[in-house]
Amino acid sequence: MTDTQTRDRQPAAAEAENRPDLPALGPRGAVRFVWTQLTSMRTALLLLFALALAAIPGSLIPQRKVSPIGVSDFLQNHPVLGPIYDKIGMFNVYSSPWFSAIYLLLLLSLVGCIIPRVGVYARALRALPPATPRNLSRLPAYAKADVTEPAGLLEEAAERLRRQRYRVDLREGSVAAERGYLREAGNLLFHLSLVFLLLGVAIGSLFGFRGTSVVVIGQGFANNLTQYDDFSAGASFQDSDLRPFSVTVKDFRVKFETGSVQRGAARLFSATVDVVDRPGATPRSATLEVNKPLRIGGTKVHLIGHGYAPRVTVKDGSGNVAYSGPVVFLPQDGNFTSAGAIKAPDARPERLAFQGFFLPTALLDEQGPRSVFPDALNPALFLNAWYGPPKVETGVPENVYSLDTAGLTQFKDETGDPLRYALQTGDVIELPDGKGSIQLDGWVRWVKLQIGETPGLIITLTALAAAVLGLCLSLFVRPRRVWIKVRAEAAGAIVEVGGLDRADARAGLTGDVAELAAGLSGAGSASNGSAVESKDRGQT
């Protein structure tokens, strides 16, 4: 702003040429100009604001990484806005180019600001306290006192200041002292830690991986890619980085609140697992809980979810068992109304398929079947059934949790309504026309394991700790400069103390300066109670 105003007052000749009245920059000058602008505090401030603003949409608009279903719902509900949002990266805010641009610029600005300051600080560390001002009474805090015996007073003053952990320089007729060098050190430490923090995060996202796997109780998980339900890894991750361990889930205990308050809230999740750290190793038993992940080398296994898998036996039209075992159903609500599909592609003469809900505590009323409690108090399986000609194995992956009814015919009653079956444990349903049967043998729980590795975690955590430490130093250490002069008078002498706090929010400077003056006056004169004049020029 000031620049513009100055230019406005330029002679008309310069205006007439319609050229800014500035020296030509040249390429080097231009770079220097951009660098100066970028590393200025004002730019840092604006970038910080931009970062805060840019982070907000990601918390209000569904994000692909966190909730892909939310994103597809949003796209469906907002046919106009959705694609626009998609185009400008609103569904991937935190990996979008504009968000990255802001934090990379901020990082650059930070580095550009810090590096020169490290040099300045290094020089300041070796420097002596600054020269004594001629007129101490013009400093923010000032006190003077009479002394009768000035000899050795400055040495005494220097000693006192040294004990108060000042850096002291004894000069001709005065003492200069400074303390609080750690403030700038803390400041630099904090900002450097942020760089390392981002470095740790970068390493983690480049070399790390994370995936989940649903494991039915009694079954196991072996750490290779085929066993993951979903998997994401950084650009530099290699499949061979997966440690060859395996985990068998032996038991899983769950408790839910049965009292009237927060009825149905989870109270306990605890899985007992056997871990084989590497092929051939003896299994060790371990407990897996929500806040207690398993550690296998650098890999961590977390318990992040659970659900129900009804155990069924499907027999085909020929009377042979076409499928037998647990089928994982996915919970749809807090009471574990679970949806899933049972597929028996090998049933002959015609393949069979079922889709429906498993309800751990089933209630059937006018709202339809639903579960009213998350624990299995009254388990029931509600199914619709389909049949169709055998399908050729194509190897095309299909969703195991839902049924693609293409090429299938639904079982219907005489009136054409789809047949609905409700099974309780032990029930067998015979399908029409001798096409087969399905039996609910029981149910079993499954757990969702998250397996992941975050290299660079130690860098991130150390940087975090250093950042907090640096922050505390930079905010709580108060740099202060004190000068003491002894001036000979007709009768005795006068000791003058001046002080200057270099940080905002100074506290107790006036008091300390007055105390110092009084103390020196007491030390330098036999008579106690000499008058101390002090004043405070600051407006704290």
Place this chain on the structure above:
Amino acid sequence: MNLEYYSNLAFVTSVVLYALAMFAHAAEWAAARKVDVATPSPRVSEPALAAAGSVAGRAGSAADRAFESAAAEGMLRTRIEIFGRVGITLTLIGFGLSVSGVALRGLAADRAPWGNMFEFTTTAMVLIVGAYLIMVWRLGLRWLGLPVTLLATIGNGLAVTVFYVAVAPLVPALHSVWFLIHIVAAAIAGAAFNVGGLLAILYLVKKRAEERGTVRGYLAWLPTSRRMDVLSYRFHAFAFPLWTFAVAAGAIWAEYAWGRYWGWDPKETWALVTWVIYACYLHARSTAGWRGTRTAVIAIVGLASFWFNFIGINLLVSGLHSYAGV
């Protein structure tokens, strides 16, 4: 004995007492309007009285009238003092009740009482009022009475009406030592941000009055805007590292609970947004042209972001931190 019942009784009573304290402080403000001599503190009543007398003497004609007006002013000052002390006393009792409310809540639940919004709010209010009472005692900051009791009335009032949930054990996700560390740090930092934010608001009010030359009544009792700015800064400077620590502790806990230290959960995002705004505040203080009014506005924006993170995110947006239970 039903501990939960007594805990609730204590909180509800504390709301009433804080509200009464607020009225007492409002009466203190109102009474102060009539005192037109700007004196820094009502405590130095005798010199102030003398000053008032001399001013009146210069302005008035007869010595009698001067004495009369000085006496009236003295009575007014006594009244202001009484209102102020009543306010402090009520706040003290309300504070005692809130502390016992939190303690009883913890005993009733048999765990640290910081498991949901209700418990977090009541604890944060205890911290805010506690910090305020300490400042009244040590630094004589009674002029903060009205805003603090207003905040405490609203905070505890919202807690017992909107946020209230009955005592219940914790969900397994909260079974961690980081639960204590993360939440205590967040509560203390939040309390300090709130007091700092109140000071920033008072700073703006006072500064405006100073610039317009309309410093009268209660505003005259407030310290200079410069001093208020420094006080506000101290609260922010205390809160900011603690908030950083709270977010860091949350990240470490998230690494234990969810296997990632940062996942852009709405709560995490807003904690970062709040952090960045307060970082702006600290930077703005050392940037020419941003000091003073602009800095105070940033502090208020930061406080708004803190409150949105606490109330808005808990009640409006679903995420991993949906612990309101409302």
